[in-house]
Amino acid sequence: MFIEFGENIPYLDILIMVLGFIVMSIARDLFYRNIANKIENKNDADNGIKKVLIFNGIAILVLLGNGIIFYCILISGLENILTLYRMLIIICVIIIIQVFIYCLFFIYFTPLYLIRNLTFSESLKYNFHLCKSNKARIFFPMLITEIPILAVNSIFNRIPYLGSLLNIGLSVFGNIFIAALMTIIYLNVEYMDRKKDVEKTEKDISDEELI
Secondary structure, eight states: OOOOTTTOOOHHHHHHHHHHHHHHHHHHHHHHHHHHHHHHTOSSSOOOHHHHHHHHHHHHHHHHHHHHHHHHHHTOOSHHHHHHHHHHHHHHHHHHHHHHHHHHSSHHHHHHHHHHHHOHHHHHHHHHHHHHHHHHHHHHHHHHHHHHHHHHHHHHHHHHTTTHHHHHHHHHHHHHHHHHHHHHHHHHHHHHHHHHHHHHHHHHHHHHHHO
């Protein structure tokens, strides 16, 4: 066999990395609601911890499902280097498709579900509504933000020892900045959508009065 899969895998390092990712994700998601409350000048007693835990639980299940699928794909490609490369290409294609679907249909769901006191299904429904004509408003700012962060991250990876610390700092800063940016964009899009609804309602009332 080309690769003895499972040997020399740093399981402890992987576990620490996964736990760190979960803690950072929970902290970032709590930050969404805090930013929204500050912007809207609200004193919200509910910090949204329950919704954050549910959201992260679902995200972990999705990532776990992906991990199992990718593991099975890799196992099937370990006989030779050519087959392995093909399997890696398949994995990359799956990831690209998932990112495309998220950007097309679910890009507003994260800030919406974490900020507003809506159920999962209500958040999903309103997210679909916002995605109909507002995808570009959040997609391009996020893309412009992510590219420099990934570029700097790749540079830090080449620096031994210090690079890991710099990447941790960059990850913390990047998560905070992206959460703030997504919250601001979402609140602006939501405000414009509500404003359109109010204007439409006022116009309908005015038309009825004329009749």
